[in-house]
Amino acid sequence: MLPLSLLKTAQGHPMLVELKSGETYNGHLVNCDTWMNIHLREVICTSKDGDRFWRMPDCYIRGILLSIFGSQMSLAKSDIDVLHKVIDKVQEESKTRADRKPPGVGRGRGRGREEGGGARQVKGIGRGGDDAGGRGMGGGRGRGTSSGRTGSSRGGRGRG
Amino acid sequence: MSNGSGLESLVDQTISVITNDGRNIVGLLKGFDQATNIILDESHERVYSTKEGVQQLVLGLYIIRGDNVSIVGELDEELDSHLDMSKLRAHPLKPVIH
Numbered sequence: 001m002l003p004l005s006l007l008k009t010a011q012g013h014p015m016l017v018e019l020k021s022g023e024t025y026n027g028h029l030v031n032c033d034t035w036m037n038i039h040l041r042e043v044i045c046t047s048k049d050g051d052r053f054w055r056m057p058d059c060y061i062r063g064i065l066l067s068i069f070g071s072q073m074s075l076a077k078s079d080i081d082v083l084h085k086v087i088d089k090v091q092e093e094s095k096t097r098a099d100r101k102p103p104g105v106g107r108g109r110g111r112g113r114e115e116g117g118g119a120r121q122v123k124g125i126g127r128g129g130d131d132a133g134g135r136g137m138g139g140g141r142g143r144g145t146s147s148g149r150t151g152s153s154r155g156g157r158g159r160g
Numbered sequence: 161m162s163n164g165s166g167l168e169s170l171v172d173q174t175i176s177v178i179t180n181d182g183r184n185i186v187g188l189l190k191g192f193d194q195a196t197n198i199i200l201d202e203s204h205e206r207v208y209s210t211k212e213g214v215q216q217l218v219l220g221l222y223i224i225r226g227d228n229v230s231i232v233g234e235l236d237e238e239l240d241s242h243l244d245m246s247k248l249r250a251h252p253l254k255p256v257i258h
Contacts, residue, residue: 068179
């Protein structure tokens with residue numbers, strides 16, 4: 001059995017992906033190619049030290065950056081749900097404190113509005129950019145088109 | 161070598177993989193390719209420490225990207241089963257420096 005065939009078979013399944021940099025991405029594998037570039041959906045990214053989390057609707061990772069794939073989620077489903085709640089809470093808190101915070105600290109994440117459009121694809125790990133500070137909407141600025149691949153009613157969840 | 165990395169003879173056997181970041185992963189070799197990408201089934205990681213015994217973390221089915229593989233070794237299961245992991249003490253490996 002070839003590793004790439006197995007990866008292809010794992011499409012649609014939850015998996016854990018570890019980068020060479022140590023970050024881990026938990027999400028559903030949407031697609032992969034012969035370079036091992038992968039497209040994940042509903043992703044939770046965990047920092048190398050394991051104490052910071054980011055959530056993104058979609059991400060695309062270059063194969064060359066990857067080190068390990070696990071079929072098992074590192075956390076049980078129930079843990080993931082708890083994690084989602086914690087992230088929501090933190091996001092709400094950071095939104096309320098957003099005015100006081102210097103740009104970048106709040107990392108500009110937040111729930112996008114339900115704008116009906118496809119969410120913009122979020123690639124990689126956003127660094128809290130200059131526009132991160134007071135804008136609770138983060139990167140999930142729906143563009144109002146239906147061309148976005150996520151094309152869901154979730155609106156844009158992501159980061160700026 | 162006609163069959164690339166020569167891991168063919170190890171398929172369905174227990175192997176021990178040392179990764180570039182110094183981790184030791186043990187599991188059943190289910191497949192590999194020309195880039196030494198490796199499929200490991202029923203795998204676990206062995207975490208070494210000088211303070212306490214060897215911890216074994218269950219990982220399950222894993223694919224390790226070839227870039228990240230330093231060493232692949234055959235594991236003698238007979239010998240391995242006689243090891244008392246809780247009494248083993250060892251320094252963790254350092255990562256490979258490029």
